[in-house]
Amino acid sequence: MKKWRAVLLDTLLMTAGFGTLTFMSVARPDIIKHFGIPESAYELQHIAYVFGLFVAFLIGHTRLYEGSFKRSVGIAVSWAAIPQMLIPFVGNWDVVVFLRFIQGFVVGLVPLFSTQIARYFIAERPFAKGIILSGIFWGGVFGSISARYLLGYVSWSMGFIITGIIIYVVYVIWYLFTEDFEIRHPKAGEATVNIWKLPFTWVLGFTFFPALWVIFTIIGFSSSLGYKIGWTKEHVATLSTTLNVSKALWSIGFGYLGYQLSRKNTDPRGLFNAIVKVMVMAYAIAFVGLTIYSKAMLDGNYTLALASVILVGALQGTGPAFWTSAPATYPQEVVPRANFALGLISNSANAIAPAITDILARHSETLALAELTLMPLVGIITLIVVSRMKLPVEE
The missing domain is CATH 1.20.1250.20 (MFS general substrate transporter like domains)
Known part of the structure; x- marks a missing residue:
């Protein structure tokens, strides 16, 4: 309790x-x-x-x-x-x-x-x-x-x-x-593994990168494009609220799915395989949602756009799995530092995604929507790559 x-x-x-x-x-x-x-x-x-x-x-x-x-x-x-x-x-x-x-x-x-x-x-x-x-x-x-x-x-x-x-x-x-409790970072010479020198750290960090790319871009992009289409402030606010509720529910739902998959095998490889499966499923659903969302925004179809963001919110389903990957894959003494390292790599999307999407949208809204839609596929490919790598805890 x-x-x-x-x-x-x-x-x-x-x-x-x-x-x-x-x-x-x-x-x-x-x-x-x-x-x-x-x-x-x-x-x-x-x-x-x-x-x-x-x-x-x-x-x-x-x-x-x-x-x-x-x-x-x-x-x-x-x-x-x-x-x-x-x-x-x-x-x-x-x-x-x-x-x-x-x-x-x-x-x-x-x-x-x-x-x-x-x-x-x-x-x-x-x-x-x-x-x-x-x-x-x-x-x-x-x-x-x-x-x-x-x-x-x-x-x-x-x-x-x-x-x-x-x-x-x-x-x-x-x-x-x-x-x-005490959070302790290993001192120089104490750490059994240098997380930054591991290719696994970089690839695992980038598995969450595509999700954050869309999550931190789509609300602002939807607002600007929605007002351009002629939607009212209430329309835009409802779209944003629906997406937020969707992300919250998908976060809990996929977290529970991760628990059900993880309990079958709780050794490091078993836990990590469950993490990969959850993230792939979340990306697949989000890809369908973004495909529908792109068509809705290009057609100016508000009803379809509102329905699509319910599926787009599945992107957040990658979060619970990703944020439990460090304790499953790294030696216990470096888990706190690994959490921040993985967060730094994945959240680099925050620094560039909105600006790049805005630049593409000025050239072509279709191009910007295509970029957002393809991101889940990038995430799935990265997950396939990392699933075949040796875990740091297995070294």
Whole structure:
């Protein structure tokens, strides 16, 4: 019971940490008016935030997140909470953009929680991780709804302060009921394996790269293309909400599937084979969804587009499996560092995907949609390659 309580508390903290960050998009008109900036300048904060998601894993590979697990999680949530409360007091838009970059570091929660559940579970790891990761998308859904409600009673600046405080309130609750442990990185000469010198690390990291490429691109791309087609704000918001709910449910569903497959064979190779199967199935469903989505967007068919994103959300089904791959395949002493290394490689998509897709869309919307649609196939090919490689724990 203690183990699953930790999973639920982690999910709650993920929901709070990522949910409050949606306030920036909900308060968009008020913020643009307050800072007196054009629409194009406003988008810089989102680009900075997404790039921060990538840099977070580079920082996490250092000794910053070493020692107390509870303290490390406190640092991770502070990246979101402190800038959230500072933004209302900043008079310069460039500083706001920088603070949004810092807020991206909150994604450090993902590998930290992966290290935690690796201590509690074996076969159940994908299911536990699927529930925890769903918090990101529940945060997007409920954060958006609550932010709209809150803006009806307080100013946007007070809303930022309140949501920053909410993150810390949830963290205190999490802290009181969560078991602490020590995160230890091997010192020079102690590690039995150098994860960066292993081809396996690079190939495994890139198995999640195509999923993140689409996940961090499609909502913004859908919004811009939807408005161009002539859809209303409500249409675009509903499409985004449906995709977020879909990703949350697929995350839990594929996590449970991973658990059922993993329990049949809990040695490293058996666990890894289950991981590969889950990710391949998720990519296959997402490929069908993206094919339908592309046709819907080119035809301007809103009903078909809304139905397609339910399948596209299956991309997130790759997440629970991927984030349990390190404890299944690496020696135990390097698992925390491996989690951040794999996150750094896979999240490099965040730094380039939106910009490249935007460039392609300016040339041809069909070309941009084709690029997104082919990404799941790239993921499947990479998974086939990595499945034939020797695991670090087998070395």
